[in-house]
Amino acid sequence: MKRTILALGIVMLAFYAITVLLTSTSVRSTNSPNREAGQVMDLSVPRVPQEFLAAAKGLKNPVQPTLENLARGKKIFTSTGACYTCHGLEGKGDGPAGIGLVPPPRNFADPQFHGLRTDGELYWVVTHGSPGSSMFAYAPQIISEEDAWYAVTYVQTLSGNPSQARQ
Numbered sequence: 149m150k151r152t153i154l155a156l157g158i159v160m161l162a163f164y165a166i167t168v169l170l171t172s173t174s175v176r177s178t179n180s181p182n183r184e185a186g187q188v189m190d191l192s193v194p195r196v197p198q199e200f201l202a203a204a205k206g207l208k209n210p211v212q213p214t215l216e217n218l219a220r221g222k223k224i225f226t227s228t229g230a231c232y233t234c235h236g237l238e239g240k241g242d243g244p245a246g247i248g249l250v251p252p253p254r255n256f257a258d259p260q261f262h263g264l265r266t267d268g269e270l271y272w273v274v275t276h277g278s279p280g281s282s283m284f285a286y287a288p289q290i291i292s293e294e295d296a297w298y299a300v301t302y303v304q305t306l307s308g309n310p311s312q313a314r315q
């Protein structure tokens with residue numbers, strides 16, 4: 149008798165665990181703005197307008213991706229620069245202020261993002277904004293241009309290896 153109750157308990161527990169697991173995954177996928185088909189701006193299209201692209205790509209990042217510099221970039225991204233409010237604390241594009249934005253904030257943790265942008269292009273967006281989106285110019289208005297480079301250096305590590313951060 150005791151064994152039957154025990155077995156029944158285990159089955160119920162397993163059932164409960166599966167339900168919780170299924171609900172949490174489905175909630176996660178519907179909540180993530182970047183999963184909404186057709187809204188995310190095509191990653192392969194540069195965010196810098198064509199006329200400024202060559203100049204933006206030519207910008208040289210003065211900040212090396214050392215641990216110390218990345219820590220400073222992280223602080224700007226996750227605190228003082230308020231980037232996290234839209235891009236999320238881990239840069240996944242799931243920050244509370246980013247919910248409902250069309251297009252949604254870029255998911256910097258997407259492995260496809262890695263290597264598609266030069267640091268100069270990202271810096272251009274942080275200093276000029278991303279045309280057609282709610283990403284406006286943050287530097288020098290909200291963060292200094294120097295801090296923009298630190299933030300960019302940090303962003304480049306979110307989807308890949310810090311040592312692969314591009315110049």
Ligand code: HEC
Pocket residue numbers: 188189195225229230231232233234235245246249251252253254265270271273274278281282283284286291299300303
């Ligand atoms: C109000 C919400 C919001 C805040 C705050 C914000 N962003 Fe954005 N960001 C966006 C949106 C929306 C986009 C547009 C996505 C796109 O270009 O496809 C974007 C795009 C970008 C891009 C370009 C992505 C690409 O595909 O090239 C960079 C880089 C960026 N943000 C960095 C930052 C940094 C650094 C900060 C903090 C200083 C910041 N953002 C703060 C909403 C925000």
